[in-house]
């Protein structure tokens with residue numbers, strides 16, 4: 080296990096490279112680590128904009144006009160997408176374990192922009208470099224977030240050559256983005272028919288990792304998940320089940336804030352009872368992001384780094400997790416995005432759900448719990464479908480997880496990963512996303528289903 084990276088060193092090297100000579104920049108902050116395009120996307124009618132960083136595909140298999148585009152949205156709510164750029168799926172990362180210690184920023188062989196254009200958007204407003212003009216402009220629900228994402232995408236396409244818009248688009252992300260991705264996608268589907276053809280968005284699918292989608296079902300699984308992993312005993316399991324029942328009752332009564340607080344209390348109780356650093360990964364002795372938190376804040380607040388990444392100078396400081404955004408969504412936590420997923424499946428829009436199995440909170444068990452409740456005519460066949468063992472094609476047949484699919488729905492449990500799948504299993508995550516987008520192999524939804 081690699082030691083946490085020397086962040087203060089990284090800041091110095093990076094800052095020097097950006098402001099220093101071209102030769103220094105080539106070594107410390109390779110040109111490929113900088114976005115192809117970055118800056119701000121206006122989100123009318125709000126008088127505000129969202130930060131974006133776009134990386135064009137480095138080794139596409141398709142002509143430029145048909146090379147897929149992936150949008151990545153991070154969770155939290157209030158965690159910047161930029162973090163996944165430099166820690167998980169961007170072309171250059173400083174993820175511990177993927178770095179040999181002597182090079183602060185190294186090429187990520189498992190980047191998601193190998194075959195696809197990759198667009199990171201800091202959302203909701205108030206997250207990362209997307210400073211909120213005032214606290215009252217921070218959204219409090221997914222309807223508003225979805226409108227902002229749609230407006231940002233329209234601004235993005237409006238600034239590109241016309242052919243760009245025809246590229247197949249996939250919304251991807253993880254964790255709390257399990258609510259935003261379905262909400263934004265179903266809004267895109269609902270809006271498209273009302274738009275002139277040249278303004279439509281070519282949404283083909285969504286990929287969602289270790290997420291919160293239908294909390295009232297997911298919250299009932301934590302006690303079992305912890306118990307069957309041997310993390311709590313039977314008495315503790317019953318205690319946790321009582322807390323779960325309370326969160327469910329409050330949700331059913333529409334007492335959103337109290338329901339959200341009840342869930343938070345349950346999770347906090349479980350963390351204490353299990354002694355885990357995080358319920359997001361039973362194997363981690365420290366939370367993956369805690370290890371890098373201070374350094375990341377220092378790095379992304381550096382004036383030279385901000386300028387290099389196209390972020391505005393000054394304004395609110397960059398934070399790993401915005402408490403203001405998190406607070407704004409307190410009433411949203413227990414609300415469900417399941418109807419939006421149903422709208423996607425009903426329109427045969429492809430849906431990939433994947434979870435690292437070491438996640439006690441948002442792992443495969445939690446996903447199965449809400450999938451069982453899907454109102455979708457393909458559900459019986461999906462539930463009957465065999466679960467295939469997935470072995471990496473490029474990795475000497477190494478076990479990578481399990482894949483179940485029917486029609487437009489693919490569900491993957493990823494072996495050897497917790498909440499942050501691409502950080503833990505970069506090669507497998509890359510194989511999964513590429514095969515799924517290209518609709519091939521175990522992840523293809525069209526062929527044999």
Ligand SMILES: *[C@@H]1O[C@H](CO)[C@@H](O)[C@H](O)[C@H]1NC(C)=O
Pocket residue numbers: 126212
């Ligand atoms: C929009 O925001 C900018 C910058 O915050 C401000 O200067 C401008 O007055 C605002 N415009 C309107 C119409 O509110």
Ligand SMILES: *[C@@H]1O[C@H](CO)[C@@H](O)[C@H](O)[C@H]1NC(C)=O
Pocket residue numbers: 179180181182
């Ligand atoms: C670390 O990576 C750099 C760049 O890839 C390489 O030059 C160096 O030899 C590596 N060091 C070790 C100890 O593997």
Ligand SMILES: *[C@@H]1O[C@H](CO)[C@@H](O)[C@H](O)[C@H]1NC(C)=O
Pocket residue numbers: 219220222223
């Ligand atoms: C979402 O928030 C907006 C702005 O506060 C509000 O107008 C709207 O009614 C809310 N929508 C839902 C579904 O709660």
Ligand SMILES: *[C@@H]1O[C@H](CO)[C@@H](O)[C@H](O)[C@H]1NC(C)=O
Pocket residue numbers: 348351352
């Ligand atoms: C935390 O767990 C310990 C036992 O491991 C228990 O004694 C203590 O009461 C717990 N604290 C809370 C706040 O639940």
